[in-house]
Amino acid sequence: MKKLMLTMLSVVGMMLFVALPAKACTSYYVGKDCTKDGTTMYGRTEDYSPKKDKVYKVIQPKKVGKNATFKDETGATTFQAPIKVETTYRYTICRDSEGAEDGYFGEFGTNTKGVSMSATTSSSVAKTVGKFDPYIDAYESKVGGITEENLTDYVLCQASSAREGVELLADVIDTVGAGEGDGLFIADQNEVWYFEILTGHNYCAIKMPSDKAAIIPNCFVIGDVDLSDKANVVASPNLVKLAKNNGFYVAAQDGKGDINVKLSYSGKGYAAHNADRIRGGQYLLSGQDNTGIYDADYQDPFFTCKNVTVEKMYELAGYRYEGMNFGRNISYRIGSRRTAEAHIFQINSSMPTELATVQWFSMASPDYSTFVPFYGALLTDVSKAYKTEAQQPNSRAAYWIFRNIGYLCEETNDGDGPNRENYGKGVKQFYKAYMTKMEELQKNVNAQMLNVYKNDKKNLEYYATKLGIAIGNETMDFAKAMYMDIQTCKTNGTKYETSSLSADDIEYDLSMVTAPAKKADDTKPVTPAKSSAPARVQVRAKALKGKKVKVSLKKTAEAKGYEIVYSTNVNFTKKTTKKISTKNLTKTIKKLKKKKTYYIKARAYKLDGKTKVYGRWSLIRKVTIKK
Missing domain, CATH: 3.60.60.10 (Penicillin V Acylase; Chain A)
Structure with a gap:
């Protein structure tokens, strides 16, 4: 291998590492x-x-x-x-x-x-x-x-x-x-x-x-x-x-x-x-x-x-x-x-x-x-995250999103140290469950794609591509949420646990793909259990002084409004619901209790006539009120 030996870059807040020989594949x-x-x-x-x-x-x-x-x-x-x-x-x-x-x-x-x-x-x-x-x-x-x-x-x-x-x-x-x-x-x-x-x-x-x-x-x-x-x-x-x-x-x-x-x-x-x-x-x-x-x-x-x-x-x-x-x-x-x-x-x-x-x-x-x-x-x-070109740390590139999680879980050149126990153990626990679920879901997806092959072969590339983009984006959502959770744990001096992320939240089948538009001379395309609901919304939450939390949403196409739910229980058995418009995608939740951990999620909705059609709940965000 003729690759040049590289010196390691310093990631903000991280330590420098020493380059090692390339022959270890x-x-x-x-x-x-x-x-x-x-x-x-x-x-x-x-x-x-x-x-x-x-x-x-x-x-x-x-x-x-x-x-x-x-x-x-x-x-x-x-x-x-x-x-x-x-x-x-x-x-x-x-x-x-x-x-x-x-x-x-x-x-x-x-x-x-x-x-x-x-x-x-x-x-x-x-x-x-x-x-x-x-x-x-x-x-x-x-x-x-x-x-x-x-x-x-x-x-x-x-x-x-x-x-x-x-x-x-x-x-x-x-x-x-x-x-x-x-x-x-x-x-x-x-x-x-x-x-x-x-x-x-x-x-x-x-x-x-x-x-x-x-x-x-x-x-x-x-x-x-x-x-x-x-x-x-x-x-x-x-x-x-x-x-x-x-x-x-x-x-x-x-x-x-x-x-x-x-x-x-x-x-x-x-x-x-x-x-x-x-x-x-x-x-x-x-x-x-x-x-x-x-x-x-x-x-x-x-x-x-x-x-x-x-x-x-x-x-x-x-x-x-x-x-x-x-x-x-x-x-x-x-x-x-x-x-x-x-x-x-x-x-x-x-x-x-x-x-x-x-x-x-x-x-x-x-x-x-x-x-x-x-x-x-x-x-x-x-x-887009998988094809983003970025030789330096970049929060929009898949490589760096995952690499930054690794940095948070490592302290020495070989990756050992307290952070491997404090943060890495939770990461590995979640991804093990993630892989178990994904392998099982892939069997169902294979059956769905075989059905497309038999009945709508001209759109096979369309479905494979749209599905690949969808699962790529969803995986990035999980990774970003995980990164922010670990950062919060690092700030609070606590261990990372995966209670705010669940493999049960994975969506992976052709319902993620909207059927291709029908042309005048087309036969009716296969439509695999398509949902007309808006896409899953992305959420950020940050604790503020005065027992408050600022919740920020990323705009979702076709959404006419959003619903935010928060609770002190990850299962949301007791919850409070807030509405938010498309004009202002932030909401400050007030009068919370200090030293309490709050779980927050959101979903978008659009209108079918006068009926609200809700999208899937976002990944859960976890915030602890200190003061």
Whole structure:
């Protein structure tokens, strides 16, 4: 990885942190026979820097014509290679913001053909190997090799299947070369491939098995391969020849294959920081503590496990080895405050291609963030917060909203300390409940979207996009409310508890989406349980001197008025109701009792004739009166 090392910025009210090395990403894979619902899951944490903001956006198709050339449009590298389609495919991508000085670095995405990709876990071959086929420097050479900066964009803009994506990447390494060593995944509805870029012109890719799982940190792990098995292995033409001619060849350990790739190209054993992550991930998913990983010259990367869920994969992405005893300090955990984003792809092979892959991901560290689901193959746009470009802290950007919660819950470089107990424990408790609820709701959403596919397919992209924007916005509402609650607790010197936020408040189904406008020549579109109520209102509440609270609302489209309710009981068994007009969106509640905690919520309404139609209640705000 050629990213520049970054010094950490100071966030207002926060301490400075020291930058750490970039090579701490962790990839993971779970075959469909190992999951509870029979879906395949794979993904990665990008462990690099808590400052390295990310955006999630849609790259629109572009007509490039015949014999077009892909060029790094950021100018960060000199890489260029052929584009084999005349019009590129639309795709979603999570990558660095536009102003990043070292390029885009696309981390994951899905294109309209249902091809998904996760890149990369950086690695490198043994020093004695690299000199025989060095990397083609993409930052200095006139014509550089492909690197993490370009990988995802280059493949997703033109691959129509996972196999084609593997072959595109293989071809470009054969002809142009690679600028670095990497491990990455390319998948579609039917298969997942793991691809290791070893040297400047050598690589190996294998089709992943359905009955195994794997944890892959920053090291090469592909072992014995049979190069004649073309259905399951794609390798560079000189993979064996280079190793044999230069004295680093190691035969397949099973006596059947042509080469053991790991032992040949990266040597014996695993560095401790990589072995720790393999051990930790295997323990969380299987319950087996693989202490032998430290002593092994080589271990097959695959292991068995059962009943893995999305929630479990979310836990894996933020896992800090809770419940394990390593007997020493750990430098690199799977879950880290340095994580810029984490993701999994959940693939259901029984669904249509457009709906088969659900992209779950979190901005910033999933230790204090949450996975959010999107149908990446169908999106034409995303929530504004997720695509907001902001290299500095910004309350409107999804990355920084989640990152700032992390800062409040951390005190040291490794994230330990009193704040992890005082604030972080409540955050993790809420997001665990959030993920349980979201995974269950996704099953219902899949059924709803399948109904749209069967009865109103021309509007499938519309529903997926509007739903993605809605759940993105709702997730931001929860995160903002949480951040303000923690700030209040910090001011009051109290622990953060989630009593003012409940996973039961999650709304996630097609009732969030207004049916598309009907054209004159249209048949009637499918309208999935649409509500005509106004949108959920956003609320802020601040305690004032004199036993008062100032309540502020954000204007809601179509609202004709608002209703505010407050109570000393979170269940609002005894409550007081106040009305507020659209002309003045603030209300000061007076004559409250000191040393009492008040819970406040609001809703908007519009008129259907003379009847008031109310929207959903806002998230609950909690305010304590001190004086």
